[in-house]
Amino acid sequence: MESAGATLAAAQGRPVCVIGLGLIGGSLLRAATDAGRDAWGASASTTTAEKAAADGYDVAGSVDEALARAATEDALVVLAVPLTALDDVLAVVAREAPGCRLTDVTSVKGPVAEAVARRAPATRFVGGHPMTGTEFSGWDAGSLQLFHEKVWVVATEDDADLEVWVDVAALALACGSVVVPAAVDEHDLAVARISHLPHLFAAVLAAVGADGGELALALAAGSFTDGTRVAGTRPELTAAMTEGNRSALLASLDDALGRLGAARGSLASTGGLLATLRAGHDGRTALDGARTARREERIDLEGTPAEFLESMRELGRTGGRIIGWTAEALDAADEALGVLEG
């Protein structure tokens, strides 16, 4: 284990290899390049690869080539492919860069960790999840700013590889994101509630509204427009995301169905919806409160890896977020870099 300063210095200069150049991967290649990283990408789609290359980015001739280069240059490999394409890509990783530093940007962390353990067990994997996106997809939809001031979750398990954890956190911060550390299972339960269930609700709302015909659509105002916005996402992408988090989504869907059933019963009998609406108002107030009272911290790499990872997980669990490194940590990194280069 190298010194904390050397770990951080190396992470901040580490090359980045992005596999998959859709909305998220394409934006990441742009952002990492802009942040001064040596960054290259690859896409299984020739059209996509050509577009990215035409826009001036470093694009490898194939996924194999990109990964072979990552192995040579000790790059951080970022898998930015849909969950459904993951197994195939992991097979190439295991062949071309079996021991590489590996992360991903998929919205569910448990199933990805299982797939990596099964298909590319020798990689040094730490999962990630940038909480960003739009209802559009593909290289053309990407932008340098996609990660700016967004939350990027970094999977924080007890046995995580600390160097790679720092690599992923440093990349997220370099792209302008804030980092929220979270255990894999806690992440998956949380995103089921605040992302996957909202996507499912948006779809159901949109279908029920459209069934009301042209008059209903003509009358649709803010509550419907906002409540159905993400139903405009390509269904296959939303399906891959939500179906990938099946057990956590079932739990939060059952919570929601219980509340809707109670509201229905109350509406049909006493006519009262106030209890449901008050709980919703409290929830929305809690969201606004969490946003105004945000705990933002700069971190260093003090303590043993186990202590460090435990403290990071606790930070995320209690609503905290990492906005950068302490001055001391950056000084130590500079010093290590001087030693390294001098």
Place this chain on the structure above:
Amino acid sequence: MESAGATLAAAQGRPVCVIGLGLIGGSLLRAATDAGRDAWGASASTTTAEKAAADGYDVAGSVDEALARAATEDALVVLAVPLTALDDVLAVVAREAPGCRLTDVTSVKGPVAEAVARRAPATRFVGGHPMTGTEFSGWDAGSLQLFHEKVWVVATEDDADLEVWVDVAALALACGSVVVPAAVDEHDLAVARISHLPHLFAAVLAAVGADGGELALALAAGSFTDGTRVAGTRPELTAAMTEGNRSALLASLDDALGRLGAARGSLASTGGLLATLRAGHDGRTALDGARTARREERIDLEGTPAEFLESMRELGRTGGRIIGWTAEALDAADEALGVLEG
């Protein structure tokens, strides 16, 4: 029955009396005044009345006074009070202005029409519903622009009083809205789908999300923020709105519960959500399509009242909207005004 020109001329200059000066009523007093109407308001709350008067608006000393003046000046009375306060206000209307021209801005039309028939049966009532609002409430939350380019539904029954129908449409257009004519029952079913159900969904989503604790709220991004926005509305207001449309809301809630139940079953068995998500995507696409292919019309007052009202209702049912009067109708109004004044 006066001539069409005289009806329109009178409607365009008609005084406006607004009862209730919250978000909607307060905005309406501002907008009608700004449009050059002789407009006054009244609020049961002294604080609200004082605020409105301090902002330079014409505010009566009491609801009784405002209505007595409306009777004298043959004004259009607009009831802008919550459904729960309607019966009490209608009792004052029946006493002070029993035969007045009357409309409302409540989000449900059937129960209001029933209350008017019961409490103030001699009034000339045509219901209205401006499809606008924010998650805030009260006089301070109001604005001149609240109705700008928003849909204002005008209740269009076979036996509607045509003069008052034109009064309400002319007021809506003067405030910058477009008019969508709709039968009372069709309106109530439509708004259950595209407004009341979205409010209920937002509340349930917000509660389920907040139950995920601080980590979940820290991870909440666009889908949750947008999907829960209207849960920030004061629960008592949302309750009055949704509970007032009970039978239509139950029907659309059952439609939604059926779809969610099917999605749950599919997720638990095959894991597939694509059918649900595709239906949602189709619905959202239909919304976008309806917005780009909008049929906007200028109308005149040709034909018998029954023919006119029938054609208006058909216009709204098929997604059309009224953006103003034809040049011929406006010429006829000018001519009638000349005769009147000359």
